Amino acid sequence: MSVPGNINPAPPPSSFDSDPDFFEESRWVKFKRRLIEEPLIPLGCALTCWALYEATKSIKSGDKYKTNRMFRRRIYAQGLTILAVVGGSMYWDKDRDKRKEYNGLTAEKDRKEKLDAWLKELEARAEEEEELQKLRSKITKGQAEERRRLTESKKKAAEARLSEVKCVAEPGDLRNDGPILSELRRLWQGRR
Template structure:
């Protein structure tokens, strides 16, 4: 237990450790596995654009260049369709997950509040004990 003169705030004011423990890589892979069609569409778009730019640099096959630009447009359309379709498909899952996360956050907040109150009660008991000891020392 911290000393009564400790300026540190009670533990209930600390941040959410799970937020700081989750890395960007973990979040990225979780999103990729949740909706895999979007990264596939992005990769197809990049591939078609890369092939079109290589064809432009070579400068000898305009038909192939136009074909790659059309494929880029198709890949972008696929990506947008995957995003829209995924948002409809996963809407119920996202609502359920947010609802669950909210319930968990409420429980964590309640637990922190209980811990904070317990810590305040312990500090009050310590303060009363110090006052009692000071009175006893004053009598002697």
């Protein structure tokens, strides 16, 4: 996918980038949502705790009548809580199913959009890589062409220098006893 010497340092695209729904909702947010959906359950729990607290106080003070009354209220509060749980469960069951279905469809749609965006990003990066590869090959070809031209120009310059050098001895002057030949022999032997 990547060519050595890649100019594009960006990390590959992720389908989970900047997706707040990818992370779970916190406990506090879930508690608030459930409190709004089913307010009778926390109310029943609070009444049960209040009845137990009052029963404890009346036990310490020795008031048996108030203790029995508070234990009865605790039972009523627990019954209210259980009824709220069962009733809320039945009431919200269809709504939860619809919400799950809707959330599933929405999630599927979002997933498809993210996948499409991710694929487009990958295609764009592949095109960038191809363009970079073409640019690299063009630069490499240009450098090779420049080296070839430089080599040819050096050859031509060398040939031009060789053609400028004139022969010291003309072919007609190469006689055994010619003055040029004897002069060359003396130069060669270092006598002069």
